[in-house]
Amino acid sequence: MPDVIFPLDSTKSFTDQQLLGHNRWHPEIPPAATVKPGDSFRVHCREWFDGAIHNDDSADDIRDAPLTTVHRLSGPFAVEGAKPGDLLVVDILDVGPxxxxxxxxxxxxxxxxTGIFPTANGGGFLTEQFPDAYKAIWDFSGQTATSRHVPHVSFTGIIHPGLMGTAPSAELLGRWNSREAALIATDPQRVPPLALPPEPRDAILGGLADSDYERVAGEAARTAPPRENGGNQDIKNLTKGTRVFYPVFVDGANLSVGDLHFSQGDGEITFCGAIEMGGFIDLRVDLIKGGMDTYGVHENAIFMPGNTDPQYSQWLAFSGTSVTLDGEQRYLDSHLSYQRACLHAIDYLTKFGYSPEQAYLLLGAAPIEGRLSGVVDIPNACATVYLPTAIFDFPVGPSADGPVRIDPGQGAPHSAL
Structure with a gap:
């Protein structure tokens, strides 16, 4: 096992650990540890709410989840010799609970x-149809997940970090804050908001000096969206065996990681749509000097997926187009078309006995495939959702005999505002 350079004691909160991580992006957050190119190391990670969500049959914790505290990131980790303009090569050697x-x-x-977040506390991809809080607990057996809240399904998780990235430069941080503030200004009272501005409340800034805390907390970016540094990309295929190439914007690169997922469907559509967990990740780092210019990788991370994904061979796919539920035609709106595909899949699964919320939670957690299938045929974009049929313990395809009626069990816990 590689040396653990960022240990976490499960009996203590994230802020009471030997090494303090962070939950904001800022170039002045100091490294928690330093590694060399070619080094392999292990990092412990806490799930994004640091124990605020419980293994029970209530969704009150999802309803009241403290969004200003997330994400609890391990790091930053400086890489000796890394300079702005380099590419940081990160190999995911292993990852697990x-x-x-x-x-x-x-x-x-x-x-x-997995949680469906209420509209007033973050919402989700389908928040207009699912405005309240729901939760599903998933039990792990090896790499298999099952749930008392969504019965009759069992699937192999694609374990991965939802969030990993390098620190922004001061100039890049300024661009983030300016463009997101401009977006918020177009509809400042929107619920949920269009973006999350810097929020000093609950900011965790690693080993930053107390004298700098107030200033940096007021500038530091929230970790919710993906950006040029990678960040909260929620790509389910960043699993064991993956190699990622991150742009370097500050000396040392300052890599951070967290938000581990046991499994996730493409899109993480409930917002807390993955199966959230704490765990460990083993990484190896290297550098490509001047790689940002050499390969034109300035505003994105690129990656080579691993080959450990579960092998599902049969799928039931649902399509959607860019027409609203009210019948309004939109022009090549691929976001809307994916929403409609997901809603079609949810409606289909209710014919077997699941509640719409159980089906929604399942699409967030199971390894579904989401695809842009047509983006040129005006006026309708077409998106598709591929549902692996082997995850069900009953036949899920259409037949002349009609759908099997399953016992949906106790259902997903629900908390209304």
């Missing part, structure tokens, strides 16, 4: 969770 602990109060200790 909290090791050597079968059960416990923290997500990752034998279980994880």
């Amino acid at each position: 909290i090791p050597q602990e079968d059960s416990g109060p923290l997500a990752g200790q034998g279980w994880g969770y």
